[in-house]
Amino acid sequence: MIQLEALTRRFDRQTAVDSVSLQVAEGETLVLLGGSGSGKTTTLKMINRLIEPTSGRVRLFGEDVAGMKPYELRRRIGYVFQRIGLFPHMTVAENIAITPTLLGWDAARISARVDTLLELVELDPAIYRDRRPDALSGGQAQRVAVARALAAEPRVMLLDEPFGALDPLTRGRLQQSFLRIRQTLQLTAIFVTHDVMEAILLGDRIAVMAAGRVKQIGTARELLEQPADESIRELINAPWRQAEIATQRLHSGDGAA
Structure with a gap:
């Protein structure tokens, strides 16, 4: 690989x-x-x-x-940075959606992917998708960073x-x-x-x-x-x-x- x-x-x-x-x-x-x-x-x-x-x-x-x-x-490789690297002016959902948006995914597919990934990293979408990074704990922010790295369905x-x-x-x-x-x-x-x-x-x-x-x-x-x-x-x-x-x-x- x-x-x-x-x-x-x-x-x-x-x-x-x-x-x-x-x-x-x-x-x-x-x-x-x-x-x-x-x-x-x-x-x-x-x-x-x-x-x-x-x-x-x-x-x-x-x-x-x-x-x-x-x-x-x-865009083919998920990357999780040492210092998280979430964009502070964006919500959790917007942070996760960055790469799918650049790839031209439609809004419904992006929304569904965001919710799927938040559930995968054990964060309730109803609670976390509209929060800003400064409202997250360090562990929650790192979970979002992992979700963002997985957003475009990378294999690596x-x-x-x-x-x-x-x-x-x-x-x-x-x-x-x-x-x-x-x-x-x-x-x-x-x-x-x-x-x-x-x-x-x-x-x-x-x-x-x-x-x-x-x-x-x-x-x-x-x-x-x-x-x-x-x-x-x-x-x-x-x-x-x-x-x-x-x-x-x-x-x-x-x-x-």
Whole structure:
């Protein structure tokens, strides 16, 4: 579904992303895990051409994205920003409707899609569709941001630390919600985080990044049992048992995770 081939980005003399190659299968969630400056967000933004690569290639559905018009590419990919990014002068419904409106959907189809998505992210349309973002809690606003990313029925989602600013309880509930939505819609996703626990909970596979490179890609268990170096074992080992318990809670629908 998504292929990165020797993807590189340089800013002046600094290499932010250095020859990253990876593949994401249909229906899979790949987590890019790393600290600040590891290159994970720059990698994510090159996929939908918010940042253009210095060299290398991105393929989406087998097609080189360099041959697509950037705005058309972005309308095919759901994107959830780190800082939510809702337009404050628009209602919840208007925020969600932005991409369908640009695509020329009729008003009835847009209205129905807005209500469907609000229900999917567990917000009552009768209560929330006409509210402004400043009348929402942080968790509610992030749910709206996810709904907006799904508005044009994308098959691919990119998520840049979407739950990082939330309190632990709200974060756990939204992680659970993301798992449910991804499974319901059979989405393919790349999820950026610096939180090892979140990576273990949400990722089918994890790509550990440092200094603009991918150090290793694998399932959490593979990273733990067959690490490329001792630093990866140490990174995964500490939260592993906690994550096993939390994963059971997430998949059982227990919001206490």
